[in-house]
Amino acid sequence: MLSILGGLLALSVGAGFVGALSGLGGGVFIVPALVILAHVPMYVAVGASLISVVATSAGASVAFVRDGWTNLHIAMVLECATVTGAVIGAYMAGLIPVWVLELLFALMMLQSAYFSLRKKGDDLLPKGCRIAERLELGGELPNPGAAEIHYGVTNLPGGFALMVVAGLMSGLLGIGSGALKVMAMDYIMHIPLKVSSATSNFMIGVTAGAGALVFLARGDVATVIAAPVAIGVTAGALTGSRILPYADVRWLRMGFVVILVLIAIEMGWRAMTGV
Amino acid sequence: MRAEEEDRILRVWTPVILRTVLAAAAIVLILGLIAMATVPGEYVDHFRAVQDNDRVKDYGNFLSLLIRAWHGNPRSIMTLGLMILTLVPLARVAFCLMFFIKSRNKAFVIFTAYVLAGLAVGVMLGRIG
Numbered sequence: 001m002l003s004i005l006g007g008l009l010a011l012s013v014g015a016g017f018v019g020a021l022s023g024l025g026g027g028v029f030i031v032p033a034l035v036i037l038a039h040v041p042m043y044v045a046v047g048a049s050l051i052s053v054v055a056t057s058a059g060a061s062v063a064f065v066r067d068g069w070t071n072l073h074i075a076m077v078l079e080c081a082t083v084t085g086a087v088i089g090a091y092m093a094g095l096i097p098v099w100v101l102e103l104l105f106a107l108m109m110l111q112s113a114y115f116s117l118r119k120k121g122d123d124l125l126p127k128g129c130r131i132a133e134r135l136e137l138g139g140e141l142p143n144p145g146a147a148e149i150h151y152g153v154t155n156l157p158g159g160f161a162l163m164v165v166a167g168l169m170s171g172l173l174g175i176g177s178g179a180l181k182v183m184a185m186d187y188i189m190h191i192p193l194k195v196s197s198a199t200s201n202f203m204i205g206v207t208a209g210a211g212a213l214v215f216l217a218r219g220d221v222a223t224v225i226a227a228p229v230a231i232g233v234t235a236g237a238l239t240g241s242r243i244l245p246y247a248d249v250r251w252l253r254m255g256f257v258v259i260l261v262l263i264a265i266e267m268g269w270r271a272m273t274g275v
Numbered sequence: 276m277r278a279e280e281e282d283r284i285l286r287v288w289t290p291v292i293l294r295t296v297l298a299a300a301a302i303v304l305i306l307g308l309i310a311m312a313t314v315p316g317e318y319v320d321h322f323r324a325v326q327d328n329d330r331v332k333d334y335g336n337f338l339s340l341l342i343r344a345w346h347g348n349p350r351s352i353m354t355l356g357l358m359i360l361t362l363v364p365l366a367r368v369a370f371c372l373m374f375f376i377k378s379r380n381k382a383f384v385i386f387t388a389y390v391l392a393g394l395a396v397g398v399m400l401g402r403i404g
Contacts, residue, residue: 004322005308041328051357058297058363062290072285076371076386083393091400135382139282205293206390209364210397216361217401223353224311224321227304230360234301 005228011037012232016056019233020240021247022256024112025204026233027053027175031105032263035270040225042098046174047215048226050090050208052233053176057205059234060241061198068142069198074153074191077135078199081160082181082207085167090214093172102271105173109264112179113257125190128152132189141192151192159189171211176204281378285371292367300360307353314349321350365394 011033012026019026027049034045064070093101128138132153140148162184166177178200185196215221311318343351372387 004319039326041325044325051360054360054363055297055300058293062293065286065289065293068286072282072289072371073383076383076390079368079390080386080393083390083397087393087397087400090397206364206368206394209361210394212361213394213397214401216358217398221354221357222321222325223307223350223357224318225325226357227308227353230357231301231304231308 008038008225008228009232012052012229013236013239016052016233016236016238017240018236018256018259019056020060020237021244021252022116024116024256024260025053025176025178025201026056026237027173027208028109028112028260029263030229030233031174032267034225034229035102036266038225040222042101043093043220044222044225046093046101046172047212047221048229049174050170050212050215051221051226052230053170053174053208054205054212055230055234056237057176057201057208059238061202061205064198064201068140069194070202071137071139071191071195071199072202073135073139074137074185074189075199075203077137077156078160078163078181078185079203079206081163082167082170082177082203083210085164085169086171086207086210087167087214089168089171089173090211091171093211093215094218094220096172099271101172102267104169105175106264106268106271108169108173108175108177108180109260109267113260113264115179115183116253116257116260124149124192125152125154126150129154129156132156139195141195151195152190154190155188159184162188167207167210170204170207171214174208174211176201176208178204281374281380285374288370288374289367292370293363296359296363296366300356300363303356303359304353307349307351307356310347310352311349317349365391368394 012030015029015033016026018029030052031045031049034040034048035042061070127133132138137153138151140150143149163181166180166184169175169180170177181200181203182196185191185199186193340351340354344355368387368390372384372391375383375387
């Protein structure tokens, strides 16, 4: 038992650690690790990953919420979109052939790799679109000891639409879809990158929770896999987030892009050949 | 109540909810793993069954799951831990819903109620299969 459990915990701690350092979350790495290395069926890996994503999101969100980086009002509006997508996605995951899921996973890996390379600076708007202003979605960047910097939120419908897609991918593939969520908030809604990342991380818990509930209620969560994975990924993510401030992010990012492309190739190959 | 005041209150209570439910889930999960370690072969057998694509429902209904967990069944204890873990987002959204009802913020009452309803639909869809 100890060798299997130890191996599973090591894989999970590693996935959580790399997920935290890359900013992509543990789900992106634990699903392929379980499928390729632990020889676990895809739907079991997806169910276990969804649960671990809930845990890491909750653990990492505490500091971001407390320090004011998470925009709670934006999160609650956009969660309507992600939950809709996640419930549909998790339900469909039980019906869609495995090779389609593997192919989608490979495409999401490439999207995450592209996103990692394209991260840009902030483009702050003093005022947002009418609907965002009415819902008071704009906020202030935490800036202790200095003048507050206000940011507005624009193109809420566009961001909302992309969030449905992010939720759908999360439910289907067991990932947090953080890269897609940050992309929607940063590029489309012009929310500052750090606020986008913190808010995305916060929302991931509800998105993955919606999917995890479908899997749990269906009895598709293998407890012997999901329990150690949840504990391991959370421990790895917490360690990774402590090391992150001292790491050279530029080189790390290049390394992760290579890993993501390799995973995409492996998952794509499995989808095409059925191996 | 203004958005800034709402934000201040939510920023205090949301981390408390997240931390409390997460800690409860972690304790139950670790207890389940320890319980499983005391039964020789139990973990390995189930792991191999999962690898062989043997779909095993881990619980029938919630009451029977609770009874089995109470009697020390390792898998039931772990399933209970995983259920508590999925309560993290549910508890947080439920708190926000009650908060927005109290502060009479109609738009956000609708948003949070929709999210809660979505999570409930997820459970129902899962039970249907």
